[in-house]
Amino acid sequence: MTKKAEIKVSVRNLVEFILRSGNIDSQFMSNASALEGTRAHQKIQKDNQDKGYQPEVSLKYRTEYQGFIFLIEGRADGIITNDGAIIVDEIKSTSRPLEQIDENYSETHWAQAKCYAFIYCVQNNIKTIGVQMTYYQLETSELKQFLKPFTHKELESFFFNLIDQYLIWARLTSDWITKRDASIKTLPFPFSSYRKGQRELAVAVYKTICDNKKLFVQAPTGIGKTVSTLFPAIKSMAEGHTAKIFYLTAKTIVREVAEEAFSHMQEKGLAFKTITLTAKDKICFQEESICDPDHCQYAKGHFNRVNNAILDLLQQENTLTRPVIENYAQKHQICPFEFSLDLALWSDCVICDYNYVFDPRVYLKRFFLDNGGDYTFLIDEAHNLVDRARSMFSAEFYKKPVLALRRQFKDVDPNIAKTLGKINTYLISLRKLAEINDQHHLQKEAPKELFPLLMKFISQAEEWLVKNEGHELHEKLLELYFNALTFMRTSEFYDKRYLTYVENTHDDTKIKLFCLDPSHLLSEAFKRGRAAIFFSATLSPLNYFSEILGGGDESYKLCLASPFETKNRELLIADTISTKFKNREKTAPAIVECINTVLTQKQGNYIVYFPSYKYMNEIHNLFVTTYPDIDTIKQSTEMNEDDREIFLNAFRLIPSDKPKAILGFCVLGGIFSEGVDLKHEALIGAIIIGVGLPQICFERNIIRDYFNAENNHGYEYSYLYPGMNKVLQAAGRVIRTETDQGIIVLIDDRFSHQNYQQLFPQEWFPHTRVKNPKDLRTALQRFWKK
Structure with a gap:
C-alpha cells in the first residue's frame, strides 16, 4: 500500500498564501505594531484571565484528504468559555483609528480565526462556536470587537474550501519530495574519495542531526567543510531527520562555495531546490527601496501575481540564485525580494546571512515565529558569529x-x-x-x-x-x-x-x-530549529566558542587535523622583533628587511598582513621607498566589490604572464584575510605582522571586565582569542590544495609565548624560530630546495 504524502502547513501560512491579494505597501507601520503587538496580546489576555479566558492555545489538526495527510497547526490567541458558550478570540493590534475598521476590514484575519475555530470544534466535538475579532488601538488602548456565530458544518466547509485551493501546491510539494528523496538515496559522495578527516566530519554531522544536538568543529583548510556538512545533512533529509537546511554565512563569497557544492552534487543526480537570499537593497529593481505602490511598479498588484510566478519558477528551476530570481520577477512584474522570501518556503536549502536566523529585527518570521521547526542550521565560518551576535543583540x-x-x-x-x-x-x-x-x-x-x-x-x-x-x-x-x-x-x-x-x-x-555575552540569546535562537553545526578552520579554542555561542554542556566537539602534508608548508617565527605599539617605529626597518628577505628567496605572490591600516601604511611607505622596484598592491578602506575583484585578480594571474610578482599589503581580519581562495601559484606566502590583538578600546575593555568577573578569562575573551583567530585565518590563505607549497612567517616576539603557542593548531608543529635575516634566509632556502 502506497504511503500517503504528509503536508504540514501552519494556519497563518495557509490563509495568507491562499487569500493574499493587492499591493505591497510601506512596511514601517507594522514595525511598531510588532513591538507593541505582543504587549497588546498580553494585556488583553491578562485582563480577561479571570473571565474564562485561556490564552495561547496550541491547535493541531490531522486529516486524510484527496490522497494526502494534512497536518495543520497554529495557536489561537484565546479561547473564551462563558456560560457554556465557546468563543475563539483573534487579537490584532493596529495603528489605524478604530472608526476605519468594520467587521469586513480583513478577510485573512477572519479566515485565520475561523480555521482555529474549526480545529477547536473537531478536537472538542463542538457543534457551534463563536469567532471574535478583537482590534486593539495602539495609541488609545481602545478595543473594538466583532463576534459571529458559526456552526461546525459552516467552518468545515470554509476550511476545506481553503484546502481545495491549496491542493495544487500540495501535489507540487508531494511530487517534488518523492523525486528529491529518491535522488538523495542514490546520491554518491560527489568526489572520487574522501579526503583525510572528511568522512569523520560527515559522520559527526549526520549523528548530530539525528540526535538533535549542536556540534562545534574546527576543520582546517582543505578538508572540504562545505560538502562534508551539506552531504550528510542532505542524506538525513531523505530519512526524515530534518525538513529544511539553512546554510548560514557571514560573507557573499562563502555562499558561492555552498552553491558550487550543490552544483557538484546535482551533477551526480541530486534533485534539490536551493535558494540564495540577497539583501533587499541589493536585489531591489528600484534606486530606492520604497515598498509601496506609489513608488514601485513591482509593489503594485504584487500579491495578485506572485503565486503564478512561484508556480512558474518551481516547475522550471532548482537552483534559485539571484539572477534566476530577478529573471522571473521581471517576467511577472513582482518584487524580487518578497518573491525570494516566498520561494524560501518551497526550497530544501536556504543559503543566507546569519541575520535571517538570529537577528531579532529581521529574522524570517515565516519560519521562526514559533520555535521548534524541523530545521538544521549549518553555520559556516562560525568564528564570525561572536561579534556579529553582539552587534545583532545590541x-x-x-x-x-x-x-x-x-x-x-x-x-x-x-x-x-x-x-x-x-x-x-x-x-x-x-x-x-x-x-x-x-x-x-x-x-x-x-x-x-x-x-x-x-x-x-x-x-x-x-x-x-x-x-x-x-x-x-x-x-x-x-x-x-x-x-x-x-x-x-x-x-x-x-x-x-x-x-x-x-x-x-x-x-x-x-x-x-x-x-556583552550573546550566548543566552543565541541558545534561544537555536530553539527555532533542531540541530546546529558550527564549523570553521579557526574555531579555537573549542570550549570558548562553544560557551560564547550558546552551545551548552551537551554539545559535541570535534577537532580535525589538516589533510595536507606538513612538508609542503614552512612556518617560521621571527620572535626577536617586537610589534608592540611603543616599539613599532624602532622595529620598522627590521620588518621591511624581513619582508624583502622572504621575497628574494623565491619569486612569487605574497601578502603581508598588519593589525591596522595605520601600521600597514607606515610599513608600506617605508618598504616602497627602500625597494621601489618591487610591485606592491595595497588594501584600502574605501574598496567596493569591483576594487576587491581587481585586487584579487592581481594575484590570480599566473606569475609567468607578468613581468613581476605581486606583494600585497592587507589588514588582519579584513576582506582579504579570510574567505579568499588563492590556489597554487596565486599565493605562495603570508607574512603576518603582530599577534592581531584588537585595538584597545572602551568596548573591548568592558567585555574584558565582564568576563573577568564571570570566569577570570576577560583578557582571553576580549583580546587574545579574537586576535589569534585573525592570525589563523590569514595564515590559512596559504596552502589551499594538496599540491600547494608555501611559507608562513610570523613576526612578533609574543608568538613564542606559551599562551599563544597553546592556540596554535596541531599542524603548526613543528615550526622554526629565526633570530635574524640570515636565519630566515637559510630556512627559506632549505624549504624551497626540497
Whole structure:
C-alpha cells in the first residue's frame, strides 16, 4: 500500500498564501505594531484571565484528504468559555483609528480565526462556536470587537474550501519530495574519495542531526567543510531527520562555495531546490527601496501575481540564485525580494546571512515565529558569529539627530518637538555624567527613564509619518523612528548579560545597550530549529566558542587535523622583533628587511598582513621607498566589490604572464584575510605582522571586565582569542590544495609565548624560530630546495 504524502502547513501560512491579494505597501507601520503587538496580546489576555479566558492555545489538526495527510497547526490567541458558550478570540493590534475598521476590514484575519475555530470544534466535538475579532488601538488602548456565530458544518466547509485551493501546491510539494528523496538515496559522495578527516566530519554531522544536538568543529583548510556538512545533512533529509537546511554565512563569497557544492552534487543526480537570499537593497529593481505602490511598479498588484510566478519558477528551476530570481520577477512584474522570501518556503536549502536566523529585527518570521521547526542550521565560518551576535543583540541611540529634529519640528508638529525635547534633556544629563569620567559613563541597569519617552515618540512619529508621506522631513523622522524602534526592541532582551554605556564624541553623545555575552540569546535562537553545526578552520579554542555561542554542556566537539602534508608548508617565527605599539617605529626597518628577505628567496605572490591600516601604511611607505622596484598592491578602506575583484585578480594571474610578482599589503581580519581562495601559484606566502590583538578600546575593555568577573578569562575573551583567530585565518590563505607549497612567517616576539603557542593548531608543529635575516634566509632556502 502506497504511503500517503504528509503536508504540514501552519494556519497563518495557509490563509495568507491562499487569500493574499493587492499591493505591497510601506512596511514601517507594522514595525511598531510588532513591538507593541505582543504587549497588546498580553494585556488583553491578562485582563480577561479571570473571565474564562485561556490564552495561547496550541491547535493541531490531522486529516486524510484527496490522497494526502494534512497536518495543520497554529495557536489561537484565546479561547473564551462563558456560560457554556465557546468563543475563539483573534487579537490584532493596529495603528489605524478604530472608526476605519468594520467587521469586513480583513478577510485573512477572519479566515485565520475561523480555521482555529474549526480545529477547536473537531478536537472538542463542538457543534457551534463563536469567532471574535478583537482590534486593539495602539495609541488609545481602545478595543473594538466583532463576534459571529458559526456552526461546525459552516467552518468545515470554509476550511476545506481553503484546502481545495491549496491542493495544487500540495501535489507540487508531494511530487517534488518523492523525486528529491529518491535522488538523495542514490546520491554518491560527489568526489572520487574522501579526503583525510572528511568522512569523520560527515559522520559527526549526520549523528548530530539525528540526535538533535549542536556540534562545534574546527576543520582546517582543505578538508572540504562545505560538502562534508551539506552531504550528510542532505542524506538525513531523505530519512526524515530534518525538513529544511539553512546554510548560514557571514560573507557573499562563502555562499558561492555552498552553491558550487550543490552544483557538484546535482551533477551526480541530486534533485534539490536551493535558494540564495540577497539583501533587499541589493536585489531591489528600484534606486530606492520604497515598498509601496506609489513608488514601485513591482509593489503594485504584487500579491495578485506572485503565486503564478512561484508556480512558474518551481516547475522550471532548482537552483534559485539571484539572477534566476530577478529573471522571473521581471517576467511577472513582482518584487524580487518578497518573491525570494516566498520561494524560501518551497526550497530544501536556504543559503543566507546569519541575520535571517538570529537577528531579532529581521529574522524570517515565516519560519521562526514559533520555535521548534524541523530545521538544521549549518553555520559556516562560525568564528564570525561572536561579534556579529553582539552587534545583532545590541542597539545604540544618538543625541545629535534628536536635537536637530526637535528644532525642525517646532513649527511642524509641536507635540513631536516637545517629546524630542524631553529625550534631548535626558541625553544631556547622560552627557554630563560621561564628562565626569573621561567622556564615558557605565551602568549595569537599563536606562528605564528613557524608554517611555521613546515609546511616546514612536507613537507620535508613526501617526505623523502615515499622514505626511512626501514631506521634506519624512525621511529624517523615519530614520530616527527606526533607530528608536530598534533600541526599544533590544531593551526587551536586557538582562545581566547587558550593560548600558554612554560615550561622548567631539560633537555627539551615544547611549548603547551593549550585549556583552550573546550566548543566552543565541541558545534561544537555536530553539527555532533542531540541530546546529558550527564549523570553521579557526574555531579555537573549542570550549570558548562553544560557551560564547550558546552551545551548552551537551554539545559535541570535534577537532580535525589538516589533510595536507606538513612538508609542503614552512612556518617560521621571527620572535626577536617586537610589534608592540611603543616599539613599532624602532622595529620598522627590521620588518621591511624581513619582508624583502622572504621575497628574494623565491619569486612569487605574497601578502603581508598588519593589525591596522595605520601600521600597514607606515610599513608600506617605508618598504616602497627602500625597494621601489618591487610591485606592491595595497588594501584600502574605501574598496567596493569591483576594487576587491581587481585586487584579487592581481594575484590570480599566473606569475609567468607578468613581468613581476605581486606583494600585497592587507589588514588582519579584513576582506582579504579570510574567505579568499588563492590556489597554487596565486599565493605562495603570508607574512603576518603582530599577534592581531584588537585595538584597545572602551568596548573591548568592558567585555574584558565582564568576563573577568564571570570566569577570570576577560583578557582571553576580549583580546587574545579574537586576535589569534585573525592570525589563523590569514595564515590559512596559504596552502589551499594538496599540491600547494608555501611559507608562513610570523613576526612578533609574543608568538613564542606559551599562551599563544597553546592556540596554535596541531599542524603548526613543528615550526622554526629565526633570530635574524640570515636565519630566515637559510630556512627559506632549505624549504624551497626540497
